[in-house]
Amino acid sequence: MKTLFADKSFAALIALCAAAVIVIALFGGTSLLTPYMVNAIGQLAAFAILAVSLDLIWGYLGILSLGHGLFFAIGGYVAAMHLLKHSYEVTGIVPDFMQFMGWKEFPLYWAGLSNFPYALLLALGVTAIVAFVFGYVSFRSKVGGVYFAIISQALVYVAMLLMFRNDTGFGGNNGMTGFSLVFGWPVGQAGTLIGMAVVSIVVLIAVLIGCRLLVTSRTGRMMVAARDDEVRLRSLGYGTLWLKLAIWCLSAVIAAIAGILYVPQVGIINPRVLSPELSLEIAVWVAVGGRGYLTGAVIGALAVNALKFWLSAAAPEVWPFILSGLVVLIVLVFPNGLLDLAGLKWKPRLLSSMGGAK
């Protein structure tokens, strides 16, 4: 416990999350905290988890993935399939995309998805397999740095093209929507929204604590060493392939969990989550908040998304300019993100400096 909460900003973040859970549980649905706001907080929590997943490999292992939207989307799509199948079995409403394609029956690979444990296992399993295969072929041939970023971006782009097709049984370009029930509760109801938001924040707390334990462990030190000088680590006799592969798969699975939490709250999934822009935005959240700090990733996700929620409603024309200006500013002036700005720089005693991150 002592190492876990040794970092004050981390402890504060966990406390804040716990407080959010209590506040939502107590006041959610009242005029003080409308269901809309609860829902927004829940979505932000899902984005925060996604940001933490990218920070884990980028901030601590130096591997930038511009394709993390892929894993987020796998989780999201399986969650959507589960919700549709579940809704269909209870209400008998045939999903839109099947009516659109004129299909009478669910495709074969939809079998059993109304069972949540199976759906969860499938989402995480598929994510882990995809991440493993892609990670193995990349890390084995020492594809890293910019190459890896570009190929992961191409991967998510190709996945987007694939999902835009209507005959794949995943909803095509319209995606999947019209979920009516989550575990038997009606989706739009305040109680359900509060439940989903609370679950998202609790999962965020769990992910944060788990990642914190990981990065302060011996493995965490190995990760930072591999990030700062992989060649030296290898010459000292440590293999980096399986270390990188394991963290990569873990990161992908966390991203999938974020997707699973995100889709029921937002009520729709379509191939746009696979667009290279979204995956790049995840990297922007992390960079804005502060790479290599779990707290930074969460703060970045919250700050950028809050700004986006606000500006894309208030001044949609200006938002892209603000975003690009923000990124250039962060990259040039505050390479460690908002944490630099706030002076909350977390100085790890055993870990080397962050400046060498590639």
Add this chain to the structure above:
Amino acid sequence: MIRPLILGWLFAVAVATGASAQSPGRAELIAGLCGNAAATGDAGNRILASAGQPDAAELPWMETVTSALLDRQLKCAADPGQTVVDGGGAVRNAVTLEPASAPDQPKVPVLNLKNRAVFELAQSALRLRVGATPSVRRQALTALGRKAASVPVEVFEQAAAGESDAGLKAEIESTAQISALNSPDIAKRIAAVERLASTPNRRVQTQIAALLADPAYKSDQKFRLAVDAALIKVGQGILLGDVLSTLYNGLSFASILFMAAIGLSVIFGLMGVINLAQGELIMIGAYVTWLTQEALKSIAPGLADYYLFIAVVPAFLVTAGIGVLLEATILRHLYKRPLMSLLATWAISLFLINLVRVSFGTQNLQFLTPFYISGGVPVVGDFIVTWNRLFAIAFAAITLALTWFVVNRTGLGLNIRAVTQNRDMAGCIGIPTRKIDMMAFGLGSGLAGLAGLSLSPIYNVNPQMGGNFIIDSFMVVVLGGVGTIGGTLVAALGVGQVNVLIEPLWGAVAAKVIVLFLIIAFLQWRPEGLFTAKGRRR
């Protein structure tokens, strides 16, 4: 069918034998036109048949009376010699076309549907022979083409022989072949089949395949053999055409990819920076091309057609200038942090897209299609060398040559290569590495602008267009290896060809998926790409 032909022949002979014969022939024909329905029909068929005679002297007269009949301007008198053509502001004797006075109580013949069709055909046939302008003749040919089977082959043969417009002549010949296919003379049909087979394409294939159901195919062995042989020949021609066409499309796609990737590759090789804004520099190159075109339209309309050549300089300079500016203000600070430079260049691309969107709107730009890139030359089968794609290919080839020259034969290129191989050592021997970086970034950006110029006649130009090329061109750079022109060329050709080879089989999406997996698999074997720059890298 036979009688009118014979009559027509007799008439033709009569006309051909001498000018003195013309008046009795004309009077006889006028009598037919003014006679009952059967006589009118006979006369129509005679006119149609004579439209194919070699001597064109009598045809303008026939055209006049036929048109007069169709327009109900032929006014018949009891004596054919008194019949007049009353139209075009004058009354003329129908036989001599001299001015005359209208007869008392003229009869205006009315054509029945069957005869009207015959006369319309005859009119088109006559106009094809003696129409005053190519457009009149072309119109007549279109009308005839619909009923090519009922037109005597000689009409087309004679018309083709006398035609001065080369394009129209080719069209007439092609229609003539279709007509000959249905000629009653089997030898002519065989000849027509063989002639058709010499220009294989899908239309010809359908035409010849239709002959399989022809009674002559069963009854006449020679005809059957000719049709079978022609089908095989046409099939081979179409296959060859398709293969060439695929290769050509692949080459043109590859040339675009090459243009998009070469700048990326130079920058990446030198600084290890992948410029995610490269697609937007392409877009800006296309916009500068458009602006040049618009400026030429208002300043020098005569030169507007040549905007693709004139825009080369501004497209290169503007994008190169943007590149230099970006390098000097932003990327300069990020060489030690290539991953951060990804984010920065992405932000720049976002900025440029939205800047262009706000200033120009999101709609596709309208480009002129100058004469030198419109149309194409049919080569074999359905393979057409289209000028717009050839332009892109030629443009890429010239760019390749110039880039190669700059990199391998100039002082700047020497310095670029030195800094690419070993930045520190190059700095130690006095090469201004920072300045070289800036100029190379400008060069790479300018090449992207040229890519935008070369693809503007082929692709849609709008603010989002950069995204369509950028991932493909990244793949080319990753596959080709850093900073080598040869690698970029080979990779672009490979990716382009594989894309167009897979596309017809499984679709465009599958092509992208397969290309990506092929590249990932390839990197297992050569992680540094096809051609690695020689030298010590980090």
